[in-house]
Amino acid sequence: MLGRSFIYMAIGMSLSLGSVAGTASAATTLKVQTSTQSGGYSFGYLKENWLPKLEEMTDGEVSIELLPIKSVMPRNETPEGVAAGILGGDLTSIAYFSGRNPAFAILGDLIAGYDSPKQVQEFCRNGGGAEALQTLWDKTLPGRIHVVGCGAVSKEALVSKVPIRSVDDLKGVKIRSPEGLAASVFRAAGASPVNIPFSDVFTSLEKGVVDAADASAYVNNDKNGFHQIAQYPLYPGIHSMAVHQFTVSKKKWDKLTPEQQDALKQWFYMAYGDLLNALDDQDKSLVARDTADPNIEVIDWPQAERDKFRRIAQGAWEDTATKSPEAKAALEAHYKFMRENGLL
Structure with a gap:
């Protein structure tokens, strides 16, 4: 454990959040590791369409740098990276952490539970889902992780x-x-x-x-x-409908102003709602094509x-x-x- 912690701390010195020390309004860049490849549709869509919007929403005070899966941390160790300050946050599949506690399996993909990703979005945003996930992380890594939000964007x-x-x-x-x-x-x-x-x-x-x-x-x-x-x-x-979490370091979250915190939360749910619709349009276009195929x-x-x-x-x-x-x-x-x- 000491060896891994030392490595994580060393990596953190070069890959830590690019924030300017000082007041809460100082510009902050969150390095966020995702569960998608850099060439994936979701990665590109968020990078092109939604990263600039966050800067607009916060007058340039908060920005995100998306990182592809496994680029810094193994996919099932991103919370340790977030807690240690190696990563600013993660945007990844909750089910990756099922080995820590079966509660992550239930929150990460309640098989056959929901009919549409929009239902999952509503559960996360207004139905107690994000709060349940926060409670779970408070049990797993007390005081280290803040859940900004969670949601699904497609159904398998x-x-x-x-x-x-x-x-x-x-x-x-x-x-x-x-x-x-x-x-x-x-x-x-x-x-x-x-x-x-x-x-x-x-x-x-x-x-x-x-x-x-x-x-x-x-x-x-x-x-x-x-x-x-x-x-x-x-x-x-x-x-199956994989549910993703958007978490940030609790320490970094607490340094944001209430206005920045609210903007980050609103940004996530707006971005994920839009990505959901974009993926749904793609699916429906392909289904229409295949329905016409004998x-x-x-x-x-x-x-x-x-x-x-x-x-x-x-x-x-x-x-x-x-x-x-x-x-x-x-x-x-x-x-x-x-x-x-x-x-x-």
Whole structure:
């Protein structure tokens, strides 16, 4: 631990927040590591369209430098980087931290819980989600991390070589799924989860190792050529919707003025709402194209089937919630919001 801490401190001396010492109004640049590659659509969209807006909103007093995944810290160690001042913040998948506490799995991706990313955005912003995540980080790294916000921007679209038009059609289907909550839900629905790397999805589908795959958003599945061999995509997806957190160092947060803090929070939710719409437009354009293709059948589950799948998923959620007090509290936060909004 001392060795790692020493390395982190050394890195921090060269990569710490580029802020001018002095008053709270001094210009501050937050180095924020993301969970996307620098060439990814989301990374480029935020960099081009939303980083300049933050400077406008704060009269140039607060800015962000986005960093790609693994550029400074391993993807599951960004909170330590934020806490130590190596990073100004992270904008990354909450599920990366599931190994620390199962509560992160529940807050990071409540499999089959929500029908749309907009519902998740509302949960995070106004339904207690960000507060639940803050409570969890206060337990994990007390006084070190401030949660600015959280949210999802897309729902994964299942790819399949066989038609899956209902919950019953999942029975016996060999489906690529990482171990954890997603695999538990698919297993409870009668499917046979297979844990293979994302890089092997195309070959595994092609060779029949799996019949379907929990892969990515429709636009990403299209770019990877999955629909060439798995011609029964499910859209909108039925299962996974990764939730991202935007956190900053508590020490750095406390140095911002209340006006700057409010601007940073407003900026995040505006940026993520816009990114959500941009990704949704891309998905819908591709779905319209594929719907007209006689070789592809885009399957959209009726709401009754989605609700049935959610009820099956509840068993897996509640099993995960028994594994820690924080996991139980996280699920209760979801349940409160879902009941208030007719999702349960």
